[in-house]
Amino acid sequence: MSAADNPAGKPVILLAAGGTGGHLFPAEALAGALGARGVLVDLATDDRAARYAGQFPARRLHILPADTVRSRSPLSLARTAFSLASGIAKGMALMRSLKPAAVVGFGGYPTVPPIMAGVFARRPTIIHEANGVMGRANALLAPRVKAIATGYPGICDGDPALAAKAHHTGNPVRPAVRAAAGAPFRAPQAGEPFHLLVFGGSQGARVMSEIVPPAIERLAPDLRARLRIVQQSRAEDIEAVRAVYDRLGVEAELAPFFDDLPARMARAHLVVGRSGASTVAELSVIGRPSVLVPLPHALDQDQLANAKALANAGGALLMPQDQFTPERFADELARLAGEPAALDAMAAAALALGRADAAERLADLVLQVAGLGTHGGTGAHA
Incomplete structure (x- = not known):
């Protein structure tokens, strides 16, 4: 130089x-x-x-x-x-x-x-x-x-x-994450809209498209009516996912990529995603409850370790991919939607872990x- x-x-x-x-x-x-x-x-x-x-x-x-x-x-x-x-x-x-x-x-x-x-x-x-x-x-x-x-x-x-x-x-974390971190969390009460954010990155969007729509179909109609879903889907999966949500009358926004994900995370009442280091850090800094599905078969099992850290702190529900079924996810989503205090506690625990x-x-x-x-x-x- x-x-x-x-x-x-x-x-x-x-x-x-x-x-x-x-x-x-x-x-x-x-x-x-x-x-x-x-x-x-x-x-x-x-x-x-x-x-x-x-x-x-x-x-x-x-x-x-x-x-x-x-x-x-x-x-x-x-x-x-x-x-x-x-x-x-x-x-x-x-x-x-x-x-x-x-x-x-x-x-x-x-x-x-x-x-x-x-x-x-x-x-x-x-x-x-x-x-x-x-x-x-x-x-x-x-x-x-x-x-x-x-x-x-x-x-x-x-x-x-x-x-x-x-x-x-x-x-x-990125400046956009820090900007979103100031938004307080308030779990929705019975009858209020419930904002669900689903994303998985390039290696996770397919499984989300395969599991989440049939899980939503298993929910009670009154809970489905409350849902406002933002979901990342691969381009080749979007129409099939959209068809399910349209048939169920569920409000959903689908895209292969969201360039404002931190802001959407801040608006969510529950986030469903993989557990890469950046995702877990952003969830913790913003302070949002999550269901984490670690990438399976990873050589270092790093995503599993990240998810365990947040789950052990009380900020997330760890769901290994072989347990991430429509039935299990529907049960957990219904439980969390009916327990606002549990969502508030998860958000607070995630925020306490963030830096x-x-x-x-x-x-x-x-x-x-x-x-x-x-x-x-x-x-x-x-």
């Missing part, structure tokens, strides 16, 4: 994230918090995630090769090793030119090359683990980095060496590890 690129000589923090929104969203929130303190932020990712990072608040985007372990075959392992080694080599060149004050990774294999390059270049390195169990990439990096930030407390307790450098910051200031906490940690205090050397603390 030349002086012309940074005429004020501001410190530069390199963020490493990619793969999914679960990695990019908290990185985006941290970038905003650091930028407000006068710190320049660059983003390192791989070419697959780069297409989702167009709105990321970074000064520059750096593409480094990376690959995940797809199978245990010698050819696949060799391909992954070559990609990661190439990424680390390019990362070392980036360290020499950028000279970042710190490198911060958010999990997933796209973070391995820049974090390892930072370790080899003796730059302060931090990883953030958003889930209730550490993912494979972060587990590989954790012994090598200077600090570990966690979305949930206690996930490093089984290893004293890791626990000694672990800091529970919470999971940073709306997680981005600020993480920014504090990053700047301290980087030796920049908590103000980024500018005296402006946002």
Whole structure:
């Protein structure tokens, strides 16, 4: 980086994230918090995630090769090793030119090359683990980095060496989530409209379309008449789902994607969805009751760990996918709709688990590890 690129000589923090929104969203929130303190932020990712990072608040985007372990075959392992080694080599060149004050990774294999390059270049390195169990990439990096930030407390307790450098910051959430967090929750009383929000992301919308409509059909007519449903459905499923709700006379808004999901979450009386780290963090910061259906067969079972954390706190009902049947969901929905006090208690429990200031906490940690205090050397603390 030349002086012309940074005429004020501001410190530069390199963020490493990619793969999914679960990695990019908290990185985006941290970038905003650091930028407000006068710190320049660059983003390192791989070419697959780069297409989702167009709105990321970074000064520059750096593409480094990376690959995940797809199978245990010698050819696949060799391909992954070559990609990661190439990424680390390019990362070392980036360290020499950028000279970042710190490198911060958010999990997933796209973070391995820049974090390892930072370790080899003796730059302060931090990883953030958003889930209730550490993912494979972060587990590989954790012994090598200077600090570990966690979305949930206690996930490093089984290893004293890791626990000694672990800091529970919470999971940073997008500005739209923080804006929605001020809306108070009031459970609907008998006869009042009941707002149900259903979403599942790219890997969850199908099961929601298969289970929720027949569950609604099993409800008593007076409860069906109260429902106001907002549901994410895949484009190929929308007409079939709409046909069921139209036949039942249920008011429903369907779409493959909602770009204002935090605001819709704030208006909901019950949320039904997967339990990725970002979803659980947003439910907690906004404070809404939920039925969580973790993605099954995940290698790390991270969604199950996230759902258990919120359910154990009293903020959610955990329903594994093999138990997420029309009959079971209809029973639970009818029970919760008839118990406003239970919904109020769930909302309060979820809110108690949330950390709306997680981005600020993480920014504090990053700047301290980087030796920049908590103000980024500018005296402006946002």
